[in-house]
Amino acid sequence: MTRSIRAMYFSPTGTTQKIITGIAGTISKHFAQETHTIDFTLPEERMKPISFSRDDIVIIGVPVYAGRVPNVLLKYLTSIMGNDALAIAVVLYGNRNYDDALIELRDILNNNGFKVIAGGAFIGEHSFSKTLAQNRPDEKDMNIVEDFANQIINKMRTSNELQTVNVKGNQPYRNYYKPINKEGIPVDIRKVTPKTNDRCLDCKLCVTVCPMGSIDPEDVTKLKGICIKCGACIKKCPSEAKYYDDQDYLRHKQELELEFSSRNEPELFL
Missing domain, CATH: 3.40.50.360 (Flavodoxin domain)
Structure with a gap:
């Protein structure tokens, strides 16, 4: 066959x-x-x-x-x-x-x-x-x-x-895995969205790679939909202009990097 x-x-x-x-x-x-x-x-x-x-x-x-x-x-x-x-x-x-x-x-x-x-x-x-x-x-x-x-x-x-x-x-x-804060309380980072710094070249690459079509092509600092935190806009940005600053997100990221390094x-x- x-x-x-x-x-x-x-x-x-x-x-x-x-x-x-x-x-x-x-x-x-x-x-x-x-x-x-x-x-x-x-x-x-x-x-x-x-x-x-x-x-x-x-x-x-x-x-x-x-x-x-x-x-x-x-x-x-x-x-x-x-x-x-x-x-x-x-x-x-x-x-x-x-x-x-x-x-x-x-x-x-x-x-x-x-x-x-x-x-x-x-x-x-x-x-x-x-x-x-x-x-x-x-x-x-x-x-x-x-x-x-x-x-x-x-x-x-x-x-x-x-x-x-x-x-x-x-x-x-x-249930879906949830990170916890420093008090041991589960936190919801689903609504956390990326920020854009002044290194942005307005090349629109982030618009084209977003799997949810959420980055506004008229103003790439804004979202018109949800962010699933896939990392595409951050990892593919040629000028490293995209980043997260939410403290619960950053704490969870650091915990992952330390606890699951093996x-x-x-x-x-x-």
Whole structure:
């Protein structure tokens, strides 16, 4: 059977994209097929209806936000029609924990008519930080990506009947992870937004990379929608003009950098 390979991802800073395209590239070589890419990072892409067929292999990845699949993606993800396509579910987290994100993504895909035959939790540089999991996924991660893809190929080649993969996680899912302040009280940083300093060149790059389409193109210091703290506008700004100054956010960032500095490794499920 000829399989079509589909690489599908939400990746504001490019880390999830690197993992998904790595897996898809190895699988595509085995099937001698071109990889078809669906990048749903920007809002206009999430307006397009999409469906697959039983001849497709879909490698789909999202970042982990607060231990879960980003809630801003749920409407789009639950609209995708699997139609018995095979799927590999991938989540990418910033070295703290992926909590219930992988099992949640697997369940969404299963409920949409996919058969999820493999899953993986990988590590990428944290969206809040330039030091936590710095420069990951790195060469070691990408070697694991290639091995994972080869294991998936072997599973498809040797299994008479492919089964839905079991992955780590809780059902019902845990609540979204919340940081705490210095008094130990949970704090809500969802409404925290980036500021803009006087180094801004008004190049509008932040407008084009915002996955929510929230930065006002007429005045890039203003938001016209929500901020999901993906890090794209900060990490991609050529003049380092974007920053956060909220004290609860900064305290949480520092805690993450200190508490989770030890290297985590990817977890694979086949």
